[in-house]
Amino acid sequence: MPFIRESWYPASWSSSLGAEPVARTFLGEEVVLYRDSQGTAVALSNICPHRFAALAKGKLHGDAIACPYHGLRFGPDGRCVHNPHGPATGAIRVRSYSLVERHGMVWIWMGQAENADPAKIPVLSAREDAQFDWVEGYLHVEGNYQLVIDNLLDLTHVEFLHPFLADPSDTFPTEVTCHEEGEQVISQYNRPQCKRTPLVAGLWNDAPEVISLLSVMRWQAPANLVQRNCFDVARHADMANAHVQVPFCHLLTPETETTTHYFWAGGRNQLQGVPAVSEGFRLGVEGAFKNEDEPMIADVQGRMKGRELFDMKPLLLPIDKSAVLARRRVSALLKAELA
Amino acid sequence: MPFIRESWYPASWSSSLGAEPVARTFLGEEVVLYRDSQGTAVALSNICPHRFAALAKGKLHGDAIACPYHGLRFGPDGRCVHNPHGPATGAIRVRSYSLVERHGMVWIWMGQAENADPAKIPVLSAREDAQFDWVEGYLHVEGNYQLVIDNLLDLTHVEFLHPFLADPSDTFPTEVTCHEEGEQVISQYNRPQCKRTPLVAGLWNDAPEVISLLSVMRWQAPANLVQRNCFDVARHADMANAHVQVPFCHLLTPETETTTHYFWAGGRNQLQGVPAVSEGFRLGVEGAFKNEDEPMIADVQGRMKGRELFDMKPLLLPIDKSAVLARRRVSALLKAELA
Amino acid sequence: MPFIRESWYPASWSSSLGAEPVARTFLGEEVVLYRDSQGTAVALSNICPHRFAALAKGKLHGDAIACPYHGLRFGPDGRCVHNPHGPATGAIRVRSYSLVERHGMVWIWMGQAENADPAKIPVLSAREDAQFDWVEGYLHVEGNYQLVIDNLLDLTHVEFLHPFLADPSDTFPTEVTCHEEGEQVISQYNRPQCKRTPLVAGLWNDAPEVISLLSVMRWQAPANLVQRNCFDVARHADMANAHVQVPFCHLLTPETETTTHYFWAGGRNQLQGVPAVSEGFRLGVEGAFKNEDEPMIADVQGRMKGRELFDMKPLLLPIDKSAVLARRRVSALLKAELA
Incomplete structure (x- = not known):
């Protein structure tokens, strides 16, 4: 049975998420979660589009996460901010997921990005x-x-x-x-x-x-x-x-x-x-x-x-x-x- | 290849079976074996018809075995003898298998119940x-x-x-x-x-x-x-x-x-x-x-x-x-x- | 995707292969490798044609390897040299693979036997x-x-x-x-x-x-x-x-x-x-x-x-x-x- 996608889902307790990247699969999709230098929670596709390595095994460089295999770096919006092997064009990107922290929970939107309305988060x-x-x-x-x-x-x-x-x-x-x-x-x-x-x-x-x-x-x-x-x-x-x-x-x-x-x-x-x-x-x-x-x-x-x-x-x-x-x-x- | 079903099969050495329920799969079917208060061996389907929990993980109440999840109890004939959530109607039941103890072995009949003739048990x-x-x-x-x-x-x-x-x-x-x-x-x-x-x-x-x-x-x-x-x-x-x-x-x-x-x-x-x-x-x-x-x-x-x-x-x-x-x-x- | 078969493949470092039979799968095929009494490397199908036991679990008798299950013995050319249960006819055989040792490596030919030309081995x-x-x-x-x-x-x-x-x-x-x-x-x-x-x-x-x-x-x-x-x-x-x-x-x-x-x-x-x-x-x-x-x-x-x-x-x-x-x-x- 498929999953309801147009919904906020709990991704991590706020207290559990830090700067260390964490890999977690939601609705069958691999996601990497981390906090940027401002403490803002970030969720990106965990799969580097180049050779499909897991970004969560890479390190943060500022607010961007670096692929551990060939070093491409992706910012919180999913765009490549550093390509050691050529220009960091806009075509190089991973999906960035909307996140909202509320009630001590980091909520992730798994549906179409334009539908991510925080008012739909369950009231606790x-x-x-x-x-x-x-x-x-x-x-x-x-x-x-x-x-x-x-x-x-x-x-x-x-x-x-x-x-x-x-x-x-x-x-x-x-x-x-x-x-x-x-x-x-x-x-x-x-x-x-x-x-x-x-x-x-x-x-x-x-x-x-x-x-x-x-x-x-x-x-x-x-x-x-x-x-x-x-x-x-x-x-x-x-x-x-x-x-x-x-x-x-x-x-x-x-x-x-x-x-x-x-x-x-x-x-x-x-x-x-x-x-x-x-x-x-x-x-x-x-x-x-x-x-x-x-x-x-x-x-x-x-x-x-x-x-x-x-x-x-x-x-x-x-x-x-x-x-x-x-x-x-x-x-x-x-x-x-x-x- | 399917299995011969119309046959007695060895289920347990008599000496190994006690009051403690044991789960065992025969011909792909999950069965629970135990002895009732008289020491008579009992074999029921191990799968509760309500939520498919394993009866063998439940406890005996007299001669009946209780489902560990929501407490339905089934007697040696497979009929529900206690339903904590409503009437114990005849419609609530699990399959009961014919058992015969002979030559120190508990034999189980896996075929149609009406064909379970003890004369067909191998002579040892x-x-x-x-x-x-x-x-x-x-x-x-x-x-x-x-x-x-x-x-x-x-x-x-x-x-x-x-x-x-x-x-x-x-x-x-x-x-x-x-x-x-x-x-x-x-x-x-x-x-x-x-x-x-x-x-x-x-x-x-x-x-x-x-x-x-x-x-x-x-x-x-x-x-x-x-x-x-x-x-x-x-x-x-x-x-x-x-x-x-x-x-x-x-x-x-x-x-x-x-x-x-x-x-x-x-x-x-x-x-x-x-x-x-x-x-x-x-x-x-x-x-x-x-x-x-x-x-x-x-x-x-x-x-x-x-x-x-x-x-x-x-x-x-x-x-x-x-x-x-x-x-x-x-x-x-x-x-x-x-x- | 299928594999290129008409090729020499590395099978074992020469220094690692001795008289003790070793099972190894190449291109999905189970092979047994050993050295005969002259030290010549041998590669046979690891699967006995009788009951599909692994020859590599058997023992060497001279230059032949004996099936550990019922004792059929196969020589370096794959032919049965001893059948404890009847005549060792030419019909009883396993595939023998061409091997060449070069550059410290035992190379195995996985393609059609007639194409096994040692000149095709990579030059190291x-x-x-x-x-x-x-x-x-x-x-x-x-x-x-x-x-x-x-x-x-x-x-x-x-x-x-x-x-x-x-x-x-x-x-x-x-x-x-x-x-x-x-x-x-x-x-x-x-x-x-x-x-x-x-x-x-x-x-x-x-x-x-x-x-x-x-x-x-x-x-x-x-x-x-x-x-x-x-x-x-x-x-x-x-x-x-x-x-x-x-x-x-x-x-x-x-x-x-x-x-x-x-x-x-x-x-x-x-x-x-x-x-x-x-x-x-x-x-x-x-x-x-x-x-x-x-x-x-x-x-x-x-x-x-x-x-x-x-x-x-x-x-x-x-x-x-x-x-x-x-x-x-x-x-x-x-x-x-x-x-």
């Missing part, structure tokens, strides 16, 4: 909310990005796959609902009573053994998910203003048909600024994603052997509704884009 | 003969099962490939014959005189330096071979009642087109019950199969690059007769099965 | 010149042989890729020229002034900091390159008789479409016979080829994803002229050979 308002202290992470997933979306839009898997995030012995009921709002598909996971979990215990001193949890996951195309997790005492009425708020961003970029860049950030309005709490939070979340979700997704991807999910006729359960809605929207957007 | 009478003490082994072979059959039906390779099983300096003549009996192809390897080998020396105290050997290999479709090895003093007349009897079972199941499950067992009527003898016997045989046969078969498989053996026009020698007869029978059975 | 006169002391090496390259030729015919890459061979801070100008002479494409790399490099410093005691360099690379089809490197004081007029002469041979054989055998030898007319100098020279050159050229070529090969170079529409620079001429000659020779 929690990332700008001063009450939250954030940790960030990155995971390389050996699976198609839609399998990751499926995973995130159906949070019922948490109680089976993630003991850090849900107590496996917990038998309190869960209410799962799903609806659409404008361009978003929203999956809601409501537990008026549930057992305290290691994640909650680490963020909420003196949390009771039974608490309430509301988790709201909002997906928007192509692959950005914003999650609100609210914890309070059991059967708490006003979950929107719950005592413990743990927002998440799950921002995905397809690398290839079968691999995905997964950028995540988790915030908290409790115990902010305590390094040990941040580290425990980060390690717990990373462990769940890396040791539990990723192997599961990679295993399913391998079993698909190049087939599309729906061609395999999966058994559809009520919990799949939001994932199916999101997949339908992706298909419709792709159809429109290819029209 | 030596396995029930109290005079024999047995060791068992398993080898994963990186080659098509027919290459393993070829190997076993032409024992002349032993003197070139296996110094534990035949002395390379031995120049006594070998008589190889081949015939068919009902559904069996029988290859006979007769050496009225031959040098004592490490295998024989380990099983026969005071064996003379020159002995006699008769080895009879009986193949029946799809891939089961029963071997009688008889050793006695040189030029012994009545080999059927030879002093030293070393029966073998070689039981094969195709895993994929290019890989094979090889279950073997070796018995002896000498020095029974002596652990050091058992261990030396097991290690010697395993070493020959694993370090000598398997690399040879894997090397040939790699060289075939997806071609069928006969399409490569092998030079046929008299020693290939039994292997060719077996391959012809496999082809005929396949043709009949696909008709 | 420097290898016979007593003033030179040689070191030899071998590199397995994960790239098509034409990418290696491209690399060698455009020496401007040296200043970007190889700090041992060119000082990266050197800004003296380089003159690159290219011409054809008979069957050769000649690329000339002329630096009347350039900085002394580690390579030169190791071969020329008291070399000045600025020297002159002339490097002449001569390619002839399919993939043999002879290089003269001359060093002297800066702006030296008579470079043909320069003080320091460092000839190289770069002899390539395609292994597969995407891998290459790269045999190289480097000579020097300075500090001959000093083991530490030889070893420093060998290590420096090997390091440049193995750690700098090979990864670059392998990276480009991976990026080609099965496409031909010109189908990828590379940007052509003046420095590519000799490589383009060589590629055109290869195409013309292939076209003639397939006509």
